[in-house]
Amino acid sequence: KGVAVVEKPLHVVSVSVEMAPIAKVGGLGDVVTSLGLAVQAEGHKVEVVLPKYDVLKYDLIEDLKEEEGFQWGGCYNHVFSGTVEGVKTYFIDPDNGMFKVGMIYGTDYLEIPLTDAERFGYFSRAALEWMLQSGRQPDIIHCHDWQTAPVAKVYWEDYHNYGLGNPRVVFTIHNLDFGQSLIREAMDYSQIGTTVSRSYAQEISGHDSISHQLQKFHGVVNGIDPDIWDPANDKCLPVSYEIDTVAEGKAACRAALCSRSNISNKSDVPLIGVVTRLTHQKGIHLIKHAIFKALERGCQVVLLGSAPDPNVQREFEDMANALKQNHFNDAALHLYFDEPLSHLIYAGSDMILVPSMFEPCGLSQLIAMRYGTVPVVRRTGGLADTVFDYDHDHAKAEWEGMTPNGFQFDGTEAHDIDYALNRAIDLFYNDIEKFHALQANCMSCDFSWNRPALDYIELYHAARK
Numbered sequence: 001k002g003v004a005v006v007e008k009p010l011h012v013v014s015v016s017v018e019m020a021p022i023a024k025v026g027g028l029g030d031v032v033t034s035l036g037l038a039v040q041a042e043g044h045k046v047e048v049v050l051p052k053y054d055v056l057k058y059d060l061i062e063d064l065k066e067e068e069g070f071q072w073g074g075c076y077n078h079v080f081s082g083t084v085e086g087v088k089t090y091f092i093d094p095d096n097g098m099f100k101v102g103m104i105y106g107t108d109y110l111e112i113p114l115t116d117a118e119r120f121g122y123f124s125r126a127a128l129e130w131m132l133q134s135g136r137q138p139d140i141i142h143c144h145d146w147q148t149a150p151v152a153k154v155y156w157e158d159y160h161n162y163g164l165g166n167p168r169v170v171f172t173i174h175n176l177d178f179g180q181s182l183i184r185e186a187m188d189y190s191q192i193g194t195t196v197s198r199s200y201a202q203e204i205s206g207h208d209s210i211s212h213q214l215q216k217f218h219g220v221v222n223g224i225d226p227d228i229w230d231p232a233n234d235k236c237l238p239v240s241y242e243i244d245t246v247a248e249g250k251a252a253c254r255a256a257l258c259s260r261s262n263i264s265n266k267s268d269v270p271l272i273g274v275v276t277r278l279t280h281q282k283g284i285h286l287i288k289h290a291i292f293k294a295l296e297r298g299c300q301v302v303l304l305g306s307a308p309d310p311n312v313q314r315e316f317e318d319m320a321n322a323l324k325q326n327h328f329n330d331a332a333l334h335l336y337f338d339e340p341l342s343h344l345i346y347a348g349s350d351m352i353l354v355p356s357m358f359e360p361c362g363l364s365q366l367i368a369m370r371y372g373t374v375p376v377v378r379r380t381g382g383l384a385d386t387v388f389d390y391d392h393d394h395a396k397a398e399w400e401g402m403t404p405n406g407f408q409f410d411g412t413e414a415h416d417i418d419y420a421l422n423r424a425i426d427l428f429y430n431d432i433e434k435f436h437a438l439q440a441n442c443m444s445c446d447f448s449w450n451r452p453a454l455d456y457i458e459l460y461h462a463a464r465k
């Protein structure tokens with residue numbers, strides 16, 4: 001008989017500057033919430049610390065109340081607590097007002113005297129100071145990307161020997177593209193480093209902020225929260241549907257999407273969706289090309305995206321106007337951030353396009369599949385780990401216990417994306433039964449946090465060895 005080893009539940013404090021749905025910019029926000037929930041569901045204690053932005057979605061925070069604050073950093077820091085999607089969350093609100101600037105990121109673009117790096121550097125330290133002053137001794141402090149990377153070094157230099165002795169630090173790279181010197185430092189000072197897919201881990205393993213730390217560096221593919229993204233129970237959709245009602249369900253969602261987008265509903269042609277930040281990473285040039293290619297092939301297109309760079313935002317606004325002026329009534333570009341609309345696009349589209357130049361994990365393709373929408377993606381990072389090509393990846397899919405669920409392309413040119421997009425469109429036009437079967441494959445993939453949460457818990461334990 002084996003002896004059951006009962007490990008004490010871990011206490012994890014996640015220090016983050018994004019958190020879905022109250023302060024979501026991209027995938028980082030989703031991961032902090034849904035990983036937290038999944039780790040909590042395994043019996044551990046999870047708390048998140050977040051800046052108290054003026055732009056938080058306050059109506060989505062339950063039981064918000066003021067706790068004891070602390071004097072530090074030249075001012076008084078108020079602390080609030082609340083519950084977000086079931087995760088206990090603490091908000092730091094310094095009297096210097098640096099998180100009351102009408103935005104999460106972007107002060108570098110404005111004439112506000114503090115950069116994002118300075119504001120989040122302050123927050124990283126303040127979070128540690130709060131742990132110390134509130135008498136917490138978590139087992140794990142989990143910090144994320146360049147924004148809270150400073151936590152790792154500051155913890156070991158200024159806190160570990162000065163009253164906050166218990167924690168070990170886990171650092172997750174959601175995107176290596178930003179703040180690389182901070183990332184190097186966090187890789188050096190954390191006990192475990194992770195990133196959000198195996199392929200991305202491999203792709204960045206030669207990078208000089210990581211290559212000397214490979215022994216503690218792990219790739220864990222992100223999950224999505226199956227309750228937040230659930231076609232069978234989604235307040236943003238006009239109907240609910242499951243795998244055996246996918247055709248009718250998606251048809252109703254498509255009708256709502258077209259009406260919301262002011263385009264006619266041509267139910268017998270593919271509707272191609274795009275939900276993305278509009279940045280170079282996301283393959284803007286391929287997105288633009290694909291919109292025209294899809295229209296040329298008689299498809300409809302709905303894009304939801306916003307650009308942090310005002311020039312890119314303007315380019316897309318010009319493109320939206322040009323499409324309208326030229327009577328392309330089958331394309332709608334929504335150039336802003338809109339969470340409920342994103343749900344409707346995932347549900348109402350036949351395909352989702354994710355042609356990223358690089359993609360640490362990518363949530364968009366995972367969410368799309370959950371709603372029975374076929375991903376057309378560039379073979380990179382987490383896209384390569386989660387999408388299995390309909391024509392080429394049967395063996396690879398089987399190896400992973402999956403079935404082919406989408407279309408992939410290599411390369412970065414227009415003809416490269418055409419190769420994948422054309423095959424997806426052809427399948428829809430030529431064999432709709434097979435296309436529907438592919439949609440069912442997508443819906444039956446398990447991209448929940450069940451497995452990845454266990455991987456993280458194992459890594460949390462490893463960080464304490």
Ligand code: ADP
Nearest residue numbers: 026027276277305336337338339342362363364
């Ligand atoms: P990244 O973190 O690089 O932005 P991911 O694919 O990992 O990319 O995560 C993006 C998340 O943000 C997804 O949940 C996606 O649905 C959402 N998203 C991106 N742009 C928008 C937008 N304009 N409106 C609503 N949601 C968006």
